[in-house]
Structure formats: C-alpha cells, structure tokens
Amino acid sequence: MKENASSKPSAPMVNGFDPARLASLPERERKMIERRQMLLGPSYRLFYENPVHVTKAKGVWLYGPNGEAYLDAYNNVPSVGHCHPHIVEAISYQASQLNTHTRYLNEQILSYSERLLATFPGELDRVMYTCTGSEAVDLALRLARHYTSGTGIIITENAYHGVTASAAEISPLLGDSVPLGQHVLTVPAPDTYRANGRDVGAALAQDLDKAIGHMRRRGITPAAFIADSIFSSDGVFADPPGFLKPVVDVLKKAGVLYIADEVQPGFGRIGTNMWGFARHEVVPDIVVTGKPMGNGMPIAAAIMKSDIQECFGRDIRYFNTFGANNVSLAAASAVLDVIENENLLENARKTGEYLHAGMRSLKETHASIGDVRGSGLFLGMEFVRNQDSREPDSALALNVVSELRDRRVLISASGRDGNVLKIRPPLPFSRENADTLLNALQDVLVKVGHKRLEREF
Structure with a gap:
C-alpha cells in the first residue's frame, strides 16, 4: 500500500482546474467544487482556470445558470449538436x-x-x-x-x-x-x-x-x-x-x-x-x-x-x-x-476550410503561431516561443484557452507539450460561429501579445 497517497499531488491535466485556486472563485461555484471533491474525489477533473458552470445546451451553444451563452468549439461528443x-x-x-x-x-x-x-x-x-x-x-x-x-x-x-x-x-x-x-x-x-x-x-x-x-x-x-x-x-x-x-x-x-x-x-x-x-x-x-x-x-x-x-x-x-x-x-x-x-459532412468541409483559412491569416500577423493544421472541423493551432527554433510555448497556449473561456468561447489544448489549440466543434458549426471564434482569437492574441511585451521590457 502506498504511504501518504492522499497527500501526493495528482497527475496534471492540460487545461485542468487547479484546486489551489478554489478560494478565488465565486461562492456558488466554490461550494459546488467543494461538494465535488468530497463526493467524487481527486480523480475527477474540471476544465479551465475558471470552471464553466452549465445547465443546458442547444446546437453549438452551452448555457450557464444565468442564461449566459458559451460557443462550443470543442465538444465532439454531441456530434450533430447539443440536444438535437x-x-x-x-x-x-x-x-x-x-x-x-x-x-x-x-x-x-x-x-x-x-x-x-x-x-x-x-x-x-x-x-x-x-x-x-x-x-x-x-x-x-x-x-x-x-x-x-x-x-x-x-x-x-x-x-x-x-x-x-x-x-x-x-x-x-x-x-x-x-x-x-x-x-x-x-x-x-x-x-x-x-x-x-x-x-x-x-x-x-x-x-x-x-x-x-x-x-x-x-x-x-x-x-x-x-x-x-x-x-x-x-x-x-x-x-x-x-x-x-x-x-x-x-x-x-x-x-x-x-x-x-x-x-x-x-x-x-x-x-x-x-x-x-x-x-x-x-x-x-x-x-x-x-x-x-x-x-x-x-x-x-x-x-x-x-x-x-x-x-x-x-x-x-x-x-x-x-x-x-x-x-x-x-x-x-x-x-x-x-x-x-443536414449534409453535415459537407458543412464540416466548407466551414472547416473557412475556419482553417482564417486561422492561417492570424498566423501571418502573430509570430507566436508556429503552425495551423487539420482537416474539416478538427483543427490545431500550435504556439511556439520562436518560429525558427519552434520551441513549444505551452503557457501561451493555455493562456489563450483561458482568455477565450472568459470571452465565452470554449476550446482546449493538445499535444505532448500542451501547446496546440484543439478545435473540434459540433458538426453544425457555421461560418457565423467560425467568425465569432476567429474574432475572439484575434482579440485574445493581441491581448496576450501585449502582456508578453510588457514582461519582456
């Protein structure tokens, strides 16, 4: 039997909530997480620095307890849309x-x-x-x-x-x-x-x-x-x-x-x-x-x-x-x-091509983006510290994920270093939805870019 097993830190998860931040959350969510920890134990993990509280869903949208809408650009399980x-x-x-x-x-x-x-x-x-x-x-x-x-x-x-x-x-x-x-x-x-x-x-x-x-x-x-x-x-x-x-x-x-x-x-x-x-x-x-x-x-x-x-x-x-x-x-x-x-395979191709092109356009103006890749509605955007060395920038990727969450756009990260944005929305994802994601990405990349410059100087 392992000694002091309960006192050891659990294995990290890309884009996982850190329980050490519990005190910084609003009271309702903090109490829910405390109940989760007591009832479900440490193996169950939550996404995001600020976990998302959802109560219902429809199509490509998740909704919080106060009716706030989150664009779902990540969940492949409801493949043809939430609650179709x-x-x-x-x-x-x-x-x-x-x-x-x-x-x-x-x-x-x-x-x-x-x-x-x-x-x-x-x-x-x-x-x-x-x-x-x-x-x-x-x-x-x-x-x-x-x-x-x-x-x-x-x-x-x-x-x-x-x-x-x-x-x-x-x-x-x-x-x-x-x-x-x-x-x-x-x-x-x-x-x-x-x-x-x-x-x-x-x-x-x-x-x-x-x-x-x-x-x-x-x-x-x-x-x-x-x-x-x-x-x-x-x-x-x-x-x-x-x-x-x-x-x-x-x-x-x-x-x-x-x-x-x-x-x-x-x-x-x-x-x-x-x-x-x-x-x-x-x-x-x-x-x-x-x-x-x-x-x-x-x-x-x-x-x-x-x-x-x-x-x-x-x-x-x-x-x-x-x-x-x-x-x-x-x-x-x-x-x-x-x-x-609903011709969703064709929609995945067309919307995916549109989204892919928009992400490549972002790469041209943001040096932190090393690569954009994927097919259909399964895309990845890789962040690097330097485009020549191609050194992974995990912290930046997770920062982008967190900032997007704060703008109520949900994605996550992937890759061995956790430096690749993983984008795989429900298949009815439209061009309008793609524009919402791309505009949010642009805003976030500008914000995190300014933060990086401030730290460097």
Missing part, C-alpha cells in the same frame, strides 16, 4: 417502446448495423457493440491478440485510447502514474511541422518496422498498431493525405493488425470522408468508434474484417448487457439521419 430535436425525439419514443439487450431477436440492431457498415469499405463487414469508446478499444485489443496470437501493441508517444485497464496501458497521455503495458512500445507521431522536409509516412513506417523488430528480439509477438486517425492527442496531424499508406504496407508485411481509432475523427468530422482513415486511402483491420456515435448516448462499436471476428467468435462468447440497447441504437440511427439529411 431529432435525436431527442428518437430517444424518447424508443424509451416508451422497448429497451433491452441483444440476446433477443429484434430488427433494430440489424437495420442499424447495415446502415453503419455501409459507410465502411466492403472488407469491414462485421460489427460488435459496446457502451463506450474505451470498451471498444478494449475489445479491439482482444480481437487482435486472439487473431495474431501476439501480445505486443505499438502506439504513438502521446496517444490516448481510453480508461479501461487495457486501454489505459496504451494511453501515455494519462501521465507517468499510469504505466504503459510491458508489451507496449511507442513510436514518434507524424509531426509534419518538425519533419524538416522528411516524408512523415515513410518515417512512421520505418519507426514501426524498428519497433516490430525490437519486440521480436525480446520474444514478443506483435499484435497491432493502434492510432487515432488524426493523431489528436499527439497534436492534430492530418496531412499529407495518404501518409498512412507505407505504414499499412509495413504492418501487412509483418502480419501486424492496424486498428484505426475513429472515436474523435469519425462520423464526418474531417469533412472529406466519413472516417479519418479513408482520407489516407487505406483499409484498417479493425476500427473503433465511440462518443459521437449516439450524440452522447452510451453506444460504441468495433468494426472489423469478418475473418478476425470469425476467429474470435469460434472460441469466445461475447456479450455486453447495455451494448446496442434499443434506446442507444435509436440515438445512433438518428445521428446518421441528421448527418445525411
């Missing part, structure tokens, strides 16, 4: 009819599975359901290890894949207090900003080849490489399209499976395709989805090639009591309705 009326109606109706598990015959799961699988390449023709993305990752690891008879898993250096025991041990983002698995190896992320002209796809493929060889020299049979298809926690790396092709070639040659984690980039967010991996014109062996699938309802899935599922299914029974329950399936089906009927 079509989703609400589908959930309400289904709850009044039936909500049970998958061990009874029911048409609903079959119809939805056909719709979902139709969005994937033909080789990916089986689906297994869970409640959360973490569970889907856990299941994908089981599938890969059973199919390959291997145990080794390769990930990127700042990956995040979930909170179950097996997902946490492949999630270095969680910090040093959550050790990686003994059969887990990391490789550098495909950082185009610091590649110095090097082909990031070829570099990642070479690093994977070395990792596979290292595992085998240690007597470990590699099972899979798992990657978030936009490398969001590594700092948002989407370009150039196709850079995963040499990576998949290396994996196929070695008999190692490729698991595409689509929890964040999936369901049309990248604008050009329904799924992040498709932008690279590759086909994974297994895909995992999660949060946006039911617009916040607990439903997630692993989608795979049939031979992988057949191998697993012959030997192992699978059941998840609430995975693909009827109410969550109704929400998931309604999400597909909204994406199709």
Whole structure:
C-alpha cells in the first residue's frame, strides 16, 4: 500500500482546474467544487482556470445558470449538436417502446448495423457493440491478440485510447502514474511541422518496422498498431493525405493488425470522408468508434474484417448487457439521419476550410503561431516561443484557452507539450460561429501579445 497517497499531488491535466485556486472563485461555484471533491474525489477533473458552470445546451451553444451563452468549439461528443430535436425525439419514443439487450431477436440492431457498415469499405463487414469508446478499444485489443496470437501493441508517444485497464496501458497521455503495458512500445507521431522536409509516412513506417523488430528480439509477438486517425492527442496531424499508406504496407508485411481509432475523427468530422482513415486511402483491420456515435448516448462499436471476428467468435462468447440497447441504437440511427439529411459532412468541409483559412491569416500577423493544421472541423493551432527554433510555448497556449473561456468561447489544448489549440466543434458549426471564434482569437492574441511585451521590457 502506498504511504501518504492522499497527500501526493495528482497527475496534471492540460487545461485542468487547479484546486489551489478554489478560494478565488465565486461562492456558488466554490461550494459546488467543494461538494465535488468530497463526493467524487481527486480523480475527477474540471476544465479551465475558471470552471464553466452549465445547465443546458442547444446546437453549438452551452448555457450557464444565468442564461449566459458559451460557443462550443470543442465538444465532439454531441456530434450533430447539443440536444438535437431529432435525436431527442428518437430517444424518447424508443424509451416508451422497448429497451433491452441483444440476446433477443429484434430488427433494430440489424437495420442499424447495415446502415453503419455501409459507410465502411466492403472488407469491414462485421460489427460488435459496446457502451463506450474505451470498451471498444478494449475489445479491439482482444480481437487482435486472439487473431495474431501476439501480445505486443505499438502506439504513438502521446496517444490516448481510453480508461479501461487495457486501454489505459496504451494511453501515455494519462501521465507517468499510469504505466504503459510491458508489451507496449511507442513510436514518434507524424509531426509534419518538425519533419524538416522528411516524408512523415515513410518515417512512421520505418519507426514501426524498428519497433516490430525490437519486440521480436525480446520474444514478443506483435499484435497491432493502434492510432487515432488524426493523431489528436499527439497534436492534430492530418496531412499529407495518404501518409498512412507505407505504414499499412509495413504492418501487412509483418502480419501486424492496424486498428484505426475513429472515436474523435469519425462520423464526418474531417469533412472529406466519413472516417479519418479513408482520407489516407487505406483499409484498417479493425476500427473503433465511440462518443459521437449516439450524440452522447452510451453506444460504441468495433468494426472489423469478418475473418478476425470469425476467429474470435469460434472460441469466445461475447456479450455486453447495455451494448446496442434499443434506446442507444435509436440515438445512433438518428445521428446518421441528421448527418445525411443536414449534409453535415459537407458543412464540416466548407466551414472547416473557412475556419482553417482564417486561422492561417492570424498566423501571418502573430509570430507566436508556429503552425495551423487539420482537416474539416478538427483543427490545431500550435504556439511556439520562436518560429525558427519552434520551441513549444505551452503557457501561451493555455493562456489563450483561458482568455477565450472568459470571452465565452470554449476550446482546449493538445499535444505532448500542451501547446496546440484543439478545435473540434459540433458538426453544425457555421461560418457565423467560425467568425465569432476567429474574432475572439484575434482579440485574445493581441491581448496576450501585449502582456508578453510588457514582461519582456
């Protein structure tokens, strides 16, 4: 048993509230946080220096207890917008009819599975359901290890894949207090900003080849490489399209499976395709989805090639009591309705291009912005101390996040150094919403730039 465990500081979180600032908050919020600490303990974290108190939401807006509106440029879970009326109606109706598990015959799961699988390449023709993305990752690891008879898993250096025991041990983002698995190896992320002209796809493929060889020299049979298809926690790396092709070639040659984690980039967010991996014109062996699938309802899935599922299914029974329950399936089906009927994939592309152009324009006038990157409505803005050295400026990024929050615009930060703004709003985000974000960014960058000059002189 660890001594004095309760007195040790908890692991830091990018853009996390520091409980030491509790006394500086308004009385209502301070008392709420004190109750949280007593009831939920230190593992539960809040965003922002000044935590946001919300009571309702609609579309791309969150609302505080006094009706104050916050522009949500961060939450990918309500993928088609907070409290979308079509989703609400589908959930309400289904709850009044039936909500049970998958061990009874029911048409609903079959119809939805056909719709979902139709969005994937033909080789990916089986689906297994869970409640959360973490569970889907856990299941994908089981599938890969059973199919390959291997145990080794390769990930990127700042990956995040979930909170179950097996997902946490492949999630270095969680910090040093959550050790990686003994059969887990990391490789550098495909950082185009610091590649110095090097082909990031070829570099990642070479690093994977070395990792596979290292595992085998240690007597470990590699099972899979798992990657978030936009490398969001590594700092948002989407370009150039196709850079995963040499990576998949290396994996196929070695008999190692490729698991595409689509929890964040999936369901049309990248604008050009329904799924992040498709932008690279590759086909994974297994895909995992999660949060946006039911617009916040607990439903997630692993989608795979049939031979992988057949191998697993012959030997192992699978059941998840609430995975693909009827109410969550109704929400998931309604999400597909909204994406199709409201043309949200095209909106993600057009609004994303507009927002991306606006962010690049800001880069031309603010030397602290080192890079702007991403695809669709998943964008990153990297802050550096010096554009020549490209030294990360984590403090500035978090300052910008905090200043935007004070202007009631919500985003967060990402990357190994926490110096990359992570922008991924609900898919109905409009040009008008993008202008609100860009104008707030401009105001904040001017303000923090003046503060920096004052400190230097």
